[in-house]
Amino acid sequence: MHRNPGPRGTCAHEETHGHRLNGDAVESRARSYAVSKGVPFTPMRQSVLALLAASGKPMSAYEIAEKVSDARKLKAVQVYRALEFLQEAGCVHRLASRSAYFACDHLHGEGETVVFMVCAQCGAVQEAASELVARGLRGAAKTTGFRPRHPMIEVEGECAECAGTPER
Amino acid sequence: MHRNPGPRGTCAHEETHGHRLNGDAVESRARSYAVSKGVPFTPMRQSVLALLAASGKPMSAYEIAEKVSDARKLKAVQVYRALEFLQEAGCVHRLASRSAYFACDHLHGEGETVVFMVCAQCGAVQEAASELVARGLRGAAKTTGFRPRHPMIEVEGECAECAGTPER
């Protein structure tokens, strides 16, 4: 499961996981963050996170608003507020390439460079932390003095499942 | 007629250039593309490209519509149409993280992995083609069978100029 090519020097840790995630784990991380900030983990936040975690795929804020169907129809702004909290908590990320949000149970380290691989067909997201990519970015940046800030990168492509099912 | 930058293999070729670009070069590439497609390189397309090339920074479609100031006020939809052509021609890229478009005179090879470094402060974009990043992505993808399609990645950070001028 874990490939570790281990190119010399600093430990290159390559970890990958798919879109099946542990809802309880991600929620407990959100709760911890709420406690650390002294703010409540409200039902609103819980609902949005639970929906994203259960879906396992990126959703737009308006999709979320529609599908958080505990009777009440949420307004987009409410969803955005919940998402803001969840992003701060590190439980949810935004995919700029799709203007969509998805839950993630991977606790990202401080300087870690995370790669989000987005399937163009089914929308599933896989994450991987790649030290090799991180080094490549640092190398590219060094020549111009650029300082990478949020090393979160998105790559479009085709997941294994969709590649195996060409014309659906 | 696409030139394909040769040095490949295991050798990591790192090429970088800033946001000063050659307006004539990028326009002639657009013209070549137009010829190859048998469509005209119209004044509309020329204006949008010229503005982007002269600015050297990413601009939103609506900004472009305002600033293409040859008397006529462009509608957004017209700008989007021009941008569509220019993106196909490879002269303009879209920055998903900012919903902005910028001109680029770098002819990207087929399987090349390009890194766009976006300064969070001034908005300037620097490009670099990194073979090391490409290898990292392939490695990360291989573990899950993911096939990267459009290896164009965006990294936010701080450019050397802005880093040297902390509070402007």
Place this chain on the structure above:
DNA sequence: CAATGCTTGTTATACTGTTACATATGAGAC
């Protein structure tokens, strides 16, 4: 000329995200 194919002009609309303000709720201070 007529037909075709592409570009442009115009209107409308959908999607994404934020501002502003009123109200509610919960925890501590008195």
Place this chain on the structure above:
DNA sequence: GTCTCATATGTAACAGTATAACAAGCATTG
């Protein structure tokens, strides 16, 4: 208890981004 304060929620309006649909223009070609 109740006052106060900070935060969360509800609501409306709006700003910004992007596309759809269709009419009209302008080439080139048969």
